[in-house]
């Protein structure tokens with residue numbers, strides 16, 4: 045939308061919100077990377093706006109290439125404003141739909157013609173609510189039962205990918221992250237049979253990875269009047285590869301429906317998302333086999349793909365910081381010893397040093413994006429406070445990475461301190477004073493990388509539990525280091541507006557502990 049063209053928006057005062065620019069040539073010069081002429085970095089300019097405006101309680105706007113739109117970057121004081129805001133006011137789902145160009149929520153910008161040619165098979169719009177339900181209601185409420193299954197699938201994935209090598213064995217960090225995220229992810233989503241079908245699991249990963257990559261990168265390119273035709277052709281591959289994953293799922297659902305029709309007690313039903321989606325309390329016409337299959341393929345974007353993208357960064361940090369291994373390992377042994385049932389949610393919850401390591405690694409890398417709390421205004425307007433009202437379709441976000449690197453909140457932010465969050469939690473317990481109520485304290489205790497409030501990531505409980513299980517099991521079984529004993533890397537991800545995808549070239553070395 046063109047802010048300056050609308051007198052009504054002047055009334056909203058958004059034209060007074062300052063803009064931080066991302067100069068292409070200058071950025072290519074500063075970064076020393078020629079292709080930054082086409083895609084200037086985002087992080088340094090978010091940082092500039094954060095210190096210039098957000099630290100003074102003011103928003104700013106910045107161009108996001110991945111969305112082909114300006115975003116309003118808000119200071120942390122407005123986190124409270126979005127905390128309980130419903131999707132009818134501001135919506136994260138609408139952000140996803142904007143990128144995949146299933147844009148029923150933003151009709152003014154993206155007409156139906158674009159929907160037609162960008163159609164790549166992922167269900168969106170109201171169906172997306174069903175996806176969120178699968179994760180937030182079904183996956184989360186079953187977490188305690190899921191947990192031992194996650195551990196079993198993790199152990200199996202580690203046996204297959206690494207085994208018990210007596211000498212250092214080299215493995216690519218991304219490959220290990222993907223295999224270990226796929227193990228529990230595929231088992232919980234698709235059940236025992238399909239999760240053992242390597243071709244199907246690889247197909248799902250490939251499909252969602254391609255969709256995410258293409259959805260963002262194609263937005264950078266202007267195809268002019270031939271746009272629809274070119275995009276239709278580009279997406280041919282995706283449309284063709286979708287049946288390869290949807291058909292086996294569809295067959296599995298049909299087979300289960302047949303078995304159920306011939307009488308199946310509740311405790312005989314399989315324990316996985318396929319079954320929960322089949323039993324989901326929604327009208328029959330919303331849970332036809334193919335609808336469920338598409339929904340569950342979409343969940344893999346979070347539960348396998350996003351998880352693997354974050355896990356690889358954690359694995360590299362774990363390998364780069366051997367100084368914390370013994371303490372984390374000692375705590376895991378103790379927690380598992382206290383709980384006779386092994387890797388339960390309760391035992392995992394007690395592993396606070398391991399959790400602190402994960403929080404610190406996520407602080408340094410900021411998870412998947414430099415901003416979270418992304419929302420599109422879906423109401424006519426969204427009042428931030430007495431002075432500022434954002435109009436319908438405005439994109440807003442919070443500068444998470446900058447907050448996580450702010451020395452006033454996290455002293456010596458560039459130093460990797462595995463037990464930083466453990467110490468913060470301890471201090472909080474020992475000193476339950478008024479200081480605790482300050483916003484900074486809340487931010488330090490939270491997981492901003494997963495977003496904020498009612499529309500934050502519904503998969504975060506699963507994600508944290510799985511990451512703890514995978515890293516914990518690795519550290520119990522193996523010694524781990526960067527290949528060749530390399531020094532900790534300066535960066536583990538790359539600034540591709542708006543994402544921070546992992547650098548995939550790191551190799552790790554692991555050997556079995558005696």
Ligand code: HEM
Nearest residue numbers: 137346347354411416417418493494495496500501503507
């Ligand atoms: C470390 C891994 C993960 C990270 C860092 C992450 C991060 C996020 C973030 C930042 C959001 C947007 C919320 C906001 O900005 O306020 C989000 C949304 C979402 N995530 Fe995750 N996520 C992760 C793993 C997962 C997993 C494992 C699942 C599924 C099991 C999942 C499912 C979803 C879904 C369905 C949404 C959309 C929610 C909506 O439309 O309201 N995520 N995630």
